Amino acid sequence: MIRTDGGVPAEGADPERPARRVPRPRADAVRNRERLVAAAREMFVEFGCSVPYDEIARRAGVGNATLYRNFPERPGLVHEVVLSLLARLTERAERAAAEETDTFAAVRRFALAAADERVGALCPMLDGTFDKDHPDLVVERERLEEAVEGLVRRAQAAGRLRADIGVGDLMVGVSQLTRPLPGTGCEAFAPFVHRHLQLFLDGLEAPARSELPGTTATLGDLRRDA
Incomplete structure (x- = not known):
């Protein structure tokens, strides 16, 4: 089997099945996660860890869905x-x-x-x-x-x-x-x-x-x- 990524097939893998690539996070997804962490750090300092999740999302400039997708808990x-x-x-x-x-x-x-x-x-x-x-x-x-x-x-x-x-x-x-x-x-x-x-x-x-x-x-x- 020819590996397009230049790697070696894992032991026990099917040699006829193409290697599965792990998708990289999109650049905007990475930026959103970083913004959420930065906003949470600021708000934890100002108000403590019990600050409402909605406020963290608002400070980060993202929607609540983005916050819960990255950090469900x-x-x-x-x-x-x-x-x-x-x-x-x-x-x-x-x-x-x-x-x-x-x-x-x-x-x-x-x-x-x-x-x-x-x-x-x-x-x-x-x-x-x-x-x-x-x-x-x-x-x-x-x-x-x-x-x-x-x-x-x-x-x-x-x-x-x-x-x-x-x-x-x-x-x-x-x-x-x-x-x-x-x-x-x-x-x-x-x-x-x-x-x-x-x-x-x-x-x-x-x-x-x-x-x-x-x-x-x-x-x-x-x-x-x-």
Whole structure:
């Protein structure tokens, strides 16, 4: 049998039957899905995960049918938003490492970029019903951890980042400082995020100005009781 795609017939396949091609999603379908995920991320930050589905479709500029076709159930949409967020954070960590010659500037750039993603405001999505161990999320989470650990190790090796902190300390700070206080909205809180995050980052820079209580926090520590 001649394969038009240049591949080898699967074991056990009928050699007389033409290979079945898996159709690629249309470009407009891919764009619509991306718009839905982006709109959901924005609205989850602003209003929480219980925001009406109709409002998400309206924000994305698509019909309700398109939303339900891509994400029939809300948990699937939440999963995709978290996956997208992890990928975006990994990209920002990798770009900071590649483009900043000052290793502490790379840490600062990543932290500010993570703050712009409103990671703390999205934390409520990770409740008891969310599947944190889904294989897709595990892979993306490991990519992010590797990228951020690289930033921290390089800055510490260069003597630019205090040695008594871990990746978990950095991520806790970013998450807490981007999570609005009770009774405040994200828009009212946003102007203060970079200001307060800069104060936090000043405390991470070497030489250390104080001795920290307790031990360094790893990302594994943060997941232990999740």
